[in-house]
Amino acid sequence: MLVLAASALLMFVGVALSGVTAVVLAHRSAQAAADLAALAAASAAAAGVDACAAADRSAEANEASLSSCEQADGAVTVAVRVGGPRLLGRDYDVTARARAGPAGPVP
Secondary structure (H helix, E strand, C coil), X not given: CHHHXXXXXXXXXXXXXXHHHHHHHHHHHHHHHHHHHHHXXXXXXXXXXXXXXXXXXXXXXXXXXXXXXXXXXCEEEEEEEECCCEECCEECCEEEEEEECCCCCCC
16 A cells, blocks of 8 residues: 555656646747847847837747737847646646847846
Protein backbone atom coordinates (compact mmCIF):
# COMPACT_ATOMS: atom_id res chain seq x y z
CA MET A 1 0.00 0.00 0.00
CA LEU A 2 2.87 2.34 0.80
CA VAL A 3 4.45 1.69 -2.61
CA LEU A 4 1.17 2.48 -4.34
CA ALA A 5 0.78 5.76 -2.43
CA ALA A 6 4.38 6.75 -3.15
CA SER A 7 3.92 5.95 -6.84
CA ALA A 8 0.74 8.04 -6.99
CA LEU A 9 2.51 10.95 -5.30
CA LEU A 10 5.42 10.76 -7.73
CA MET A 11 3.04 10.67 -10.69
CA PHE A 12 1.19 13.73 -9.36
CA VAL A 13 4.45 15.65 -8.88
CA GLY A 14 5.58 14.64 -12.37
CA VAL A 15 2.36 15.85 -13.98
CA ALA A 16 2.51 19.12 -12.02
CA LEU A 17 6.11 19.74 -13.04
CA SER A 18 5.36 19.04 -16.68
CA GLY A 19 2.52 21.59 -16.54
CA VAL A 20 4.75 24.23 -14.98
CA THR A 21 7.44 23.51 -17.55
CA ALA A 22 4.95 23.93 -20.40
CA VAL A 23 3.83 27.31 -19.03
CA VAL A 24 7.44 28.49 -18.62
CA LEU A 25 8.30 27.46 -22.18
CA ALA A 26 5.21 29.26 -23.51
CA HIS A 27 6.21 32.40 -21.60
CA ARG A 28 9.73 32.29 -23.03
CA SER A 29 8.26 31.97 -26.51
CA ALA A 30 5.90 34.88 -25.85
CA GLN A 31 8.73 37.08 -24.53
CA ALA A 32 10.90 36.33 -27.55
CA ALA A 33 8.00 37.16 -29.88
CA ALA A 34 7.33 40.40 -27.99
CA ASP A 35 11.00 41.43 -28.12
CA LEU A 36 11.22 40.78 -31.85
CA ALA A 37 7.91 42.54 -32.53
CA ALA A 38 9.06 45.61 -30.57
CA LEU A 39 12.35 45.72 -32.46
CA ALA A 40 10.56 45.39 -35.79
CA ALA A 41 8.15 48.16 -34.81
CA ALA A 42 10.93 50.49 -33.68
CA SER A 43 12.84 49.90 -36.93
CA ALA A 44 9.70 50.57 -38.95
CA ALA A 45 8.96 53.73 -36.96
CA ALA A 46 12.50 55.01 -37.57
CA ALA A 47 12.01 54.36 -41.30
CA GLY A 48 8.67 56.17 -41.32
CA VAL A 49 6.59 53.03 -41.90
CA ASP A 50 3.56 51.88 -39.89
CA ALA A 51 5.16 50.50 -36.71
CA CYS A 52 2.17 48.52 -35.48
CA ALA A 53 1.75 46.76 -38.83
CA ALA A 54 5.41 45.71 -38.66
CA ALA A 55 4.94 44.49 -35.10
CA ASP A 56 1.88 42.49 -36.14
CA ARG A 57 3.76 40.82 -39.01
CA SER A 58 6.67 39.98 -36.72
CA ALA A 59 4.39 38.56 -34.03
CA GLU A 60 2.56 36.38 -36.56
CA ALA A 61 5.88 35.14 -37.94
CA ASN A 62 6.73 34.02 -34.40
CA GLU A 63 3.39 32.25 -33.87
CA ALA A 64 2.00 34.94 -31.57
CA SER A 65 -0.80 37.47 -31.85
CA LEU A 66 -0.36 41.17 -31.23
CA SER A 67 -2.53 42.25 -28.29
CA SER A 68 -1.58 45.92 -28.16
CA CYS A 69 0.78 48.36 -29.80
CA GLU A 70 1.49 51.86 -28.51
CA GLN A 71 3.83 54.38 -30.10
CA ALA A 72 5.04 57.45 -28.21
CA ASP A 73 8.12 59.64 -28.60
CA GLY A 74 9.77 57.24 -31.04
CA ALA A 75 9.43 54.28 -28.69
CA VAL A 76 7.07 51.40 -29.33
CA THR A 77 5.56 49.20 -26.62
CA VAL A 78 3.91 45.98 -27.71
CA ALA A 79 2.10 43.13 -26.00
CA VAL A 80 1.73 39.71 -27.58
CA ARG A 81 -0.24 36.59 -26.70
CA VAL A 82 0.88 33.00 -27.24
CA GLY A 83 -1.32 29.98 -26.83
CA GLY A 84 -0.10 28.04 -23.84
CA PRO A 85 -0.72 24.51 -22.70
CA ARG A 86 -4.11 23.01 -21.90
CA LEU A 87 -4.08 21.87 -18.29
CA LEU A 88 -6.99 20.35 -16.41
CA GLY A 89 -9.38 21.23 -19.23
CA ARG A 90 -8.39 24.91 -19.32
CA ASP A 91 -6.25 26.79 -21.87
CA TYR A 92 -3.47 28.90 -20.40
CA ASP A 93 -2.58 31.67 -22.84
CA VAL A 94 0.56 33.61 -22.00
CA THR A 95 1.18 37.31 -22.65
CA ALA A 96 4.40 39.29 -22.73
CA ARG A 97 5.30 42.95 -23.20
CA ALA A 98 8.35 44.60 -24.70
CA ARG A 99 9.53 48.11 -25.50
CA ALA A 100 12.01 49.29 -28.11
CA GLY A 101 13.13 52.72 -29.17
CA PRO A 102 15.23 55.56 -27.82
CA ALA A 103 16.48 55.31 -24.25
CA GLY A 104 14.08 56.53 -21.62
CA PRO A 105 12.06 55.42 -18.62
CA VAL A 106 10.19 52.18 -18.94
CA PRO A 107 6.44 52.61 -18.31
